[in-house]
Amino acid sequence: MQKSIKRESKNKRNKRGQVTIFVIIAIIIVAITALYFTLRKPAVKPVPTELEAIYSYVQSCVDDSLSTGLALIGLSGGYIIPPAESLITDYAIISYWFYNSSDISPSIVDMEEQLNLYIETSTLLCVNFSKFPSYEITEGNITAESKIESEKVSLEVEWPLTIKKGEKTTLLETPYKTEQKIRIGMIHDFSKGVIDRLILEPDQIPLSYLVASFNVNGMNVTTVPYDDSIIYITTDIIEEHALEGIPYTFMFAAS
Secondary structure (H helix, E strand, O other): OHHHHHHHHHHHHHHHHHHHHHHHHHHHHHHHHHHHHHHHOOOOOOOOHHHHHHHHHHHHHHHHHHHHHHHHHHHHOOOOOOOOOEEEOOOOEEEEEEEOOEEOOOOHHHHHHHHHHHHHHHHHHHOOHHHOOOOEEEEOOOEEEEEEOOOOEEEEEEOOEEEEEOOEEEEEOOOEEEEEOOOHHHHHHHHHHHHHHHHHOOOOOOHHHHHHHHHHHOEEEEEEEEOOEEEEEEEEOOHHHOEOOEOEEEEEEEO
């Protein structure tokens, strides 16, 4: 009997030891994997002192492009280039999110793609390297990657520039980063909630839902009849989420 108990106790200790070994191995694997991806990611090269003026100049164009792009997306209902299903008014072309009893609203990814394309084009048009006559600047391909989150929009632009002055040539490839604390992700989610209610009751403006958004999120929503449609205008009245000091406005149409 005592031998049996001793064998069981020994087996339990062996099992605990095996479990401990497996845990240690798992921790080591995770640590090695994390180290691998950390070392694999290339380090960002600092901007050479003599090129800081050029870098700052491009950065200002990127900043302006993001601000203008966000304003345009708000006025057009998530698009830079409005789709065919849009309401043409005297002041703006506003995309339909609810049309023929269907939800045709853009996704967050759709909005990011529109924003990326605009920022790439706008930055190229903004920059005028003739302001730096001492340098010979050759442009690489520009790539913008925006990320729309609930309470902010972040942006990273990669645009390598080969810069030559005299006999010295430098590759400037430090990415340009910026962000705006615009709650466009939250507005998108809220607007989708409006569409969900319109699908259930197409002829009813969901007033209680609109009021609740103001009380909870600080979003003021105005509905404006236009021909046979309704324009939903959402204004973020929270000061810290303003765009260039102006309350951010987002509009879409329903028919």
